[in-house]
Amino acid sequence: MQKQNRRDFLKTGAILGTAIAGLSSNKTKAKPKEILSDDRMGVLVDTTVCIGCRKCEWACKTAHDLQTPSRDSYSDRSVFKEMRRPNERALTVVNEYSNPQNVYLPTDVKVQCMHCDHPACVSACIVGAMSKQENGSVIWDTNKCIGCRYCMVACPFQIPSFQYDKALNPKIMKCDFCFERTKQGKLPACVEICPVETLTYGPRSELIRIAREKIKRNPDRYINHIYGETEAGGTSWMYLANQDFAKLAFPKPGDKPMPGTSESIQHGIFAYFVPPVSLYAILGGIMWITKKRNESE
């Protein structure tokens, strides 16, 4: 400390400047894949049609090589007594709620990842293991993930789950919109198996048009709300229902994309590294001046 002179100071400062200039040019690369294609796909879930057969649960487990009981056991309706959540053993589940219009016809709601247009998990992930693909899927990359579970903290729908029982290579488990199947031109497993056409798979923009049409034609059957059209900035999966979505245990994340505030703060602090470099320069200046003053005393 004591022996530093002005030349050293400037020399090291110059090295720092170059190093930081080098860093900032890489900045554009420091972002995971997040494509918002106009042709992205989605699913429209009509909860007034669903009969709660839970065949989608079986198909999902089968498509993702997860352990599943026999297909017949899914006709057991006693599971509806409790609200279930997707977890590391089941990427989608169906819950049942009472229907105020007809007590003999309960409302069944399939739950899975909503595949947000501006996913909080993609923005949050420390290593960019989450990504939004061109076809609308939000998928997870096992080769990058470190298991920090920040995606679970960030997700407004509380969807990603974690294999807490695994000591080695625990995975983040969530619906991947059957990314591997759709790549081969197949339908997502749940959409393919649904026997009553609760699930409509298609381009998201087209689905919104269909949903509006349905509401217009059957104003008694649906409430005038497409859940997912604007929630959390819009989601690939959207829902129609005959009662308030809050009663069906849907959260209210607001209409703004979840990452908005944190990303603007983050990018404000690091605007081309100007704030940190300025702070460095100011501190350096203070250090030099106070040192001079101390020496002259």
Next chain:
Amino acid sequence: MENYMKPVPIQKKFFTPGVIIVAIVALNGLAFLAGRFFFGLGAVTNLNNQYPWGLWIGVDVAAGVALAAGGFTTAALSHVIHKEEYHVITRPALLTAMLGYTFVAFGVSVDIGRWYDIWHPLIFWNGSSALFEVGICVMMYLTTLYIEFLPVVTERFIGSVKLKGFISFLNKPVDKLLRILDSGLSKVMFFFIILGVVLSTLHQSSLGTLMIIAGPKMHPLWQTPILPLLFLLSAISVGFPMVIFESIIASRSFGIKAEMETLSGLGRMVPPILGIFLAFKIGDMVIRGTFVYLTQFNLQSVMFIIEVLFGAIIPLRMFLSEAVLKSKVLLFIASSLVILGVLLNRIDNFIVAYKPPYSYGAYFPSFGEISVTLGFIALLVLAYRFIVINFPVISLPDKSLAPKTKFAIRGVKND
């Protein structure tokens, strides 16, 4: 300053009855830690899909980073603003910061599911992630802290390299190497000191950005866009109280006289910073109108009041009193309150305020989680004790020193 102070290794035995108790706490923590590595996080923690972050992130990491802020605040004070009278506390503060951050790194590694992939952020970047920024800054700052501590190591061994047996011929070259390292370091150290301060302000504030993305899942009393600023201000305000706290404990533990003059000087600087923090905290509450939540009686409102009242308002009043600044006991209590306040604030932000939409029951840390956290703190205390016994960290009055060689380095000629 009346006496000329010089950092020296403290002449004490490592083991005392107290140290053995601390060692038992450490071993207990390590036992549970083994369970986490063999059977997974679920076997030891109460974490689940609703509550992915718990005690380890809230205390070991978030509070750990905040409480290690003494390192960069004292570095700024004595090396950037050149307040030479505080030189005596920079080394103990630096050591605490270095150990604190080391254990933050341990805390993160045991909490993440794939601890062996902890280096991934170095090659897989996500610029929009606050956690990425925190991770990179903490890694860089930890390295900076080790570099800042290197002169203590060179000082300890220069002129006293005594390798035994067949490698004894290396004594001279090693000594020479240490001297080169020492003089090289002293030329570039200012670079690392400023870097350390900049990196600290960056990640202390970004830790606050972490929970913003949780949006409505976080209680409105804490969820605010100025969280990064609040985190930075509270970290700066806990820096000096932390130094006072550890100086008084260390002086008691080693039976040395506490440097009351220096400590009350530090205490005098606390009120402005703590006051600014409090003003922002209360102002934010008033502007967003979140004080309405204080009328409800629940865990969140009670914790918020405790945090603000005992963690900021009472100690602020105490630090403004000359009687408190002069009294070792009162100064210790006031500092402890600020530390408690920041600890509670981090717990509140990461655990109490977090309300997932589908929770089946509130999260409370398991016995295993608490054991590991206490174990880490115990290990930190043991490491601190070991280092101050073996390295020149704590300054003691040295009458043999002439005024001109106030900060003499052994084996180096002062010019």
